[in-house]
Amino acid sequence: MAATSPTRPVLETVTPLGRPDPDSSGRLLRRNRRGRWDVKISPYLYISPFFLLFALVGLFPLIYTAYVSLHDWHLIGGQGEFVGAQNYLDVLQQPRFMTALRNTFSIFLLSSVPQVLMAIVLAAVLDANLRAKTFWRMGVLLPYVVAPVAASLIFSKLFGDQSGMINAILGLVGLGPIGFHADPLSSHVAIASMVNFRWTGYNTLIFLAAMQAIPRDLYEAAVLDGASRFRQFVSVTVPMLRPTVIFVVITSTIGGLQxxxxxxxxxxxxxxxxxxxxxxVTMFLYELGWGAQKSFGRAAAVAWILFVIIVVIGLLNFALTRRIASSSSTVKKGRAHR
Known part of the structure; x- marks a missing residue:
């Protein structure tokens, strides 16, 4: 029995006189061309709303801020003459800018370092076999829901110089009151505690998600080798969290600068x-733009200096992430060859 060949679709129609219809082939050709254009263009159309919105609320303000920073622009008088980099030189020569930059990095160090350590420890506790895991995991995120203004008002009362709760507790143990609103380091510690209160739970959930992605056979192998829980945490968990730690540190740095x-x-x-x-730095920017000077040009210059600092930190993050990824891939290839 002979095998029948599959039927092919008819690509052209036939007129009543038995001749092919030229319009049908043209329609099929145009349809195929539209199909190819649809496949090529439709992905860009799907993602275009994001880029249009980013160009409107992100790229345009950034470019416009650069334009303002090159002019003698005031809040009341409006745009003045072109001054070039004079606004940047004026900002860098002001002592308050260096003070603001020092305070910003000081608060960042006092907040981000304890914040990352506490977040890793809390994530390790939440990753263990606890009862009501969902309740505790939601509980660590509650401070993040509190409005920053409300948290700041509460902590400003807690760290009051005369009637604050922290000084009251210190008085119970025989320690003198601390001027949290007078001493620079004490004020930085108080403000850093506010930042830790709001962001520790958020970073804890990031570390928790990274811990749950670690293969469990690594822990089983560590148990077979006789490693304790602390040894497993130091030798297995922490090395596997290196990319996540870098991500959290860099994002905390960017947030601390702002x-x-x-x-x-x-x-x-x-x-x-x-x-x-x-x-x-952002308070100094606000003071330049809406304070006594009312100089939008200098405020825009501060914004661009801050932007450059953030870009440099982002490039460092990219370089460190690529280095860690390349080193981890090299270790995996070495294990595979074994």
């Missing part, structure tokens, strides 16, 4: 203290 709400609401005046002992 900190504004906590130091702004630390006292009633909101200027960073009488000697600007806790004024940050």
């Amino acid at each position: 900190i504004f709400d906590e130091p702004r609401m630390f006292d009633q005046l909101g200027v960073g203290g009488p000697d600007r002992q806790w004024m940050t």
Whole structure:
């Protein structure tokens, strides 16, 4: 029995006189061309809303800020003459800018380092076999839900110089009161505690997700080798969390460089203290633009200096991430060859 060949679709129609219809082949050709264009263009159309929105609310303000930073622009007078890099030189020569930069990095170090350590420890506890895991995991995220202004007002009362709860507790153990609104380091510690209160739970969930992605056979092999829980945490968990630690550190750095709400609401005046002992870079930017100087040009220059610092940190993050990824892939290849 002979095998029948599969039927092929008819690509052209036939007229009543038995001749092929030229319009049908043209329609099929145009249809195929539209199909190819649809496959090529439709992915870009799907993602275009994000880029259009980013160009509107992200790229345009960034470019416009650069334009403003090159002019003698004031809040009341509006655009003035072109001054080039003079605004940047004026900002870098102001002592308050260096003070604000020092305060910003000081608050960052006092907040991010304890924050990362506490987040890793809390994530390790939540990764263990606990009862009501969902309740505890939701509980660590509750401080993140609190509004920054509300948290700042509460902590400003806790760290009051005369009637604060922290000084009251220190008085019970025989220690003298601390001037949290007078001493620069003490004010930085108080503001860093606000940041830790809000962001530790958020970073804990990031570390928890990374811990749950670690293969469990690594822990089983460590148990067979006689490793204790602490040894498993140090030798297995922490090395596998290196990319996540770098991500959290870099994002915390970017957020720390942009900190504004906590130091702004630390006292009633909101200027960073009488000697600007806790004024940050963003507060200095606000003071230049809406304070006594009302210079939008210098404020825009501060914004671009801060942007450059953030870009440099982002490039360092990219380089470190690629290095860790390449080293981990090299280790995997070495194990595979074994």
